[in-house]
Amino acid sequence: MNFIIAPTLEAIKQLYNEEVAESLINIQETRKEFDGQVTIVVFPITKISKKSPEQTAQAIGEYLVANVTEVTAFNVVKGFLNLSIAESYFLQHFNDEILADSFGYYAPNGKKVMVEYSSPNTNKPLHLGHVRNNLLGYSVAELLKAYGYEVTKVNLVNDRGIHICKSMLAWQKWGNGETPESSGLKGDHLVGKYYVIFDKEYKKEIEALKAEGQTEEEAKKNAPLIKEAQTMLQQWEAGDEVVVTLWKTMNEWVYAGFNVTYNNLGVDFDKFYYESNTYLLGKDTVDEGLDKGVFFKKDDGSVWIDLTADGLDQKLVLRADGTSVYITQDLGTAKMKYDDFGMDESIYVVGNEQDYHFKVLFLILEKLGKSWAKGLYHLSYGMVDLPNGKMKSREGTVVDADELIADMIATAQEKTEDLGKINDFTEDEKSELYKNIGLGALKYFLLKVEPKKRLLFDPNESIDFQGNTGPFIQYTHARIKSLLSKAGYQANVGTPKPEDLLPVELDMIMLLAKYPAELEIAAKAHSPASLANYLYELAKLFNKFYHEVPPIVKTEAGEAKQFRLNLSKKTADVIKAGMLILGITSPERM
Structure with a gap:
């Protein structure tokens, strides 16, 4: 609706003999309880008009109706000027712009951005917190790509330090040569198993030393296991062949396990950095x-x-x-990444417990005069809780990512089968559908909340075919595809010009028109949440449209039918494109 800005500026010039900046014009969508589609907030203009808000709005409204063909009527509510826009404007915008293949496409802007996410430790499997991190990082990267950036997705793996030595030492002592192949465990689960074993045995030693009279702190320092782990770390740093070989072997197990999880989550990376190669930087x-x-x-x-x-x-x-301390290597790694890619912006997707660390890191780089430091951004996000509370990895009770994915798919299967609409699906098609619905539910639930907010994830609530959920939006997409198939839809047939637009049809055009702006808003905010909720509003409005208009399939061929089919097709296109940015597949059938 930005077309109204120029004539409003001209109205001010003609009425009050003064030229003002475009930024003075505040355009909003008209609230549902008032007539009109566009609202101009006139309070800032009263400084120019020297009249009351109502008088100012009345004068500008009269000018716009007299001089702008698209403005057919107006009403004034205090300092708000509500404008009614001709249906012809919306139809032309729909035909010329929204139906175009380029709608929602941003050309490359020539800027490079790096998004660093995941950053796992190689002593344990990925868990629920990692799931939010990965989904958020991937989606932000896809958002920026859609907005025209050249994006590089990076994973900095924490593959060294005392934590991995704990798993290695426990495996040496109690592993009996166990491997992923011999145990049937994913490699990251196997290594995580020995991290938990270390912690349990370490606690036993602490209690024994405390029974001998040592304080808690003394016992933690003097326990033989922690001393052995520290020695192993020193041996690793010295390049001890036996220790380094074991470290490489166990890390390879973990990487193979991580890759399975990443593939199941549908996330990817363009570049891996490893702390074992960066810890001496800085x-x-x-x-x-x-x-x-x-x-x-x-x-x-x-x-x-x-x-x-x-x-x-x-x-x-x-x-x-x-x-070095952590900040030292982070200073060095930041410089190395810039030297490698020369990006304009670099986004770190890391939990909010590291807020202070990144403030310090970015400030130091600025003080060192690094020209690229202004482009650094910490995408901070909150913790994820389950209804039964937060869980700790050291105790072996972490919410495992693989188990969570499997549970989501199983729940999707159960709820889908209850609906009884997939009897004609092959087993492979069913399997793919359950995966798409289960992962769609998980991803949407975690992404529809602003990153900074802590959230409570309820798996059962997320897999619902009604309400603000991924499956509801997926089901709407499938409903549209079914409708188009039954109607024998052909693109770009005839010029859709129904005699009168129904109110819900006008609402559909206006909401679809917002899609490019929603992409821009979400990309600039580094937040998929606004896009996710826009897609829900679009799906919800389509279902209202579907129930309020005459049955499209049964409508005789003509302009009204073709218009409604085009409207449906574009809605499906926007849902599919927007959901893909969130990492979610929209099935053709459900």
């Missing part, structure tokens, strides 16, 4: 910071940055013994 950056006076060295030789003037605190960037 020391050159520390030297650079010292040379520039951004960092300072304490008497013990440790290197720090003072961020108190920025509302933060002093931050250690290099230990006294010359070893």
